[in-house]
Amino acid sequence: MSxxxxxxxxxxxxxxxxxxxxxxxxxxxxxxxxxxxxxxxxGTALAxxxxxxxxxxxxxxxxxxxxxxxxxxxxxxxxRRTADYVVLDGPPHVGEMTRAILALADLCLVPIGxxxxxxxxxxxxxxLVEEARSARQFDLRIVWTRFRGHTRDARDLSAMVSAxxxxxxxxxxxxxxxxxASALGQGLTAAELPDTQARREVAALVDEVKRIVGATGEHxxxxxxxxG
Ligand SMILES: Nc1ncnc2c1ncn2[C@@H]1O[C@H](COP(=O)(O)OP(=O)(O)O)[C@@H](O)[C@H]1O
Ligand SMILES: [Mg+2]
Numbered sequence: 661m662s663x664x665x666x667x668x669x670x671x672x673x674x675x676x677x678x679x680x681x682x683x684x685x686x687x688x689x690x691x692x693x694x695x696x697x698x699x700x701x702x703g704t705a706l707a708x709x710x711x712x713x714x715x716x717x718x719x720x721x722x723x724x725x726x727x728x729x730x731x732x733x734x735x736x737x738x739x740r741r742t743a744d745y746v747v748l749d750g751p752p753h754v755g756e757m758t759r760a761i762l763a764l765a766d767l768c769l770v771p772i773g774x775x776x777x778x779x780x781x782x783x784x785x786x787x788l789v790e791e792a793r794s795a796r797q798f799d800l801r802i803v804w805t806r807f808r809g810h811t812r813d814a815r816d817l818s819a820m821v822s823a824x825x826x827x828x829x830x831x832x833x834x835x836x837x838x839x840x841a842s843a844l845g846q847g848l849t850a851a852e853l854p855d856t857q858a859r860r861e862v863a864a865l866v867d868e869v870k871r872i873v874g875a876t877g878e879h880x881x882x883x884x885x886x887x888g
């Protein structure tokens with residue numbers, strides 16, 4: 661059975677496409693993945709996918725776009741039958757598309773960086789989340805990104821969020837690292853660059869997401885032949 665993971669947030673530049681492309685690229689190592697760019701014409705995930713295909717790293721990865729709710733519903737319906745994971749990269753506002761993602765995803769991830777503006781944007785988003793949850797249960801997690809746990813700002817903000825939001829956060833956090841920005845531009849994931857910390861963060865992110873939605877469609881190496 662296929663798992664649908666949506667990246668939503670009401671503000672641009674928070675890391676939705678970074679998390680979406682990272683998950684899509686990493687999950688596609690062992691499973692089939694469809695990454696749907698729902699933020700057209702921005703098209704960050706689409707551009708990343710095009711580069712990734714050109715460099716020969718998109719073997720189990722399909723990259724597609726959806727420009728409206730009906731197209732998204734139709735494509736998710738189709739990919740649910742053909743892909744192990746469907747990753748939806750959402751737009752930077754609360755509207756029809758974000759609503760559609762909240763109605764379709766098994767797990768919604770909400771990236772927040774260390775800025776008050778992102779916290780305010782999240783407050784707008786959460787009204788939609790409540791609306792979606794009154795219709796249907798699904799998992800939702802805050803993802804701390806550009807995380808600088810040692811700075812006072814990050815600590816204050818994180819305490820503010822814990823107090824203000826009743827939503828759970830992923831244990832995995834993404835730090836503020838050049839590897840995320842350069843990976844995005846090269847059609848890679850940060851785990852494919854020589855940054856040990858980023859690799860560790862990405863591995864923890866992918867493991868935790870799999871644990872929440874339930875790993876699916878992995879193609880483990882066959883058992884060794886019995887001797888005799
Ligand atoms: N953890 C991070 N550390 C450093 N730069 C990041 C990080 N996450 C995202 N970025 C950079 O911030 C910019 C916006 O990220 P992006 O994922 O495109 O945001 P969104 O899709 O929410 O608009 C990009 O240039 C990206 O490379
Ligand atoms: Mg984006």
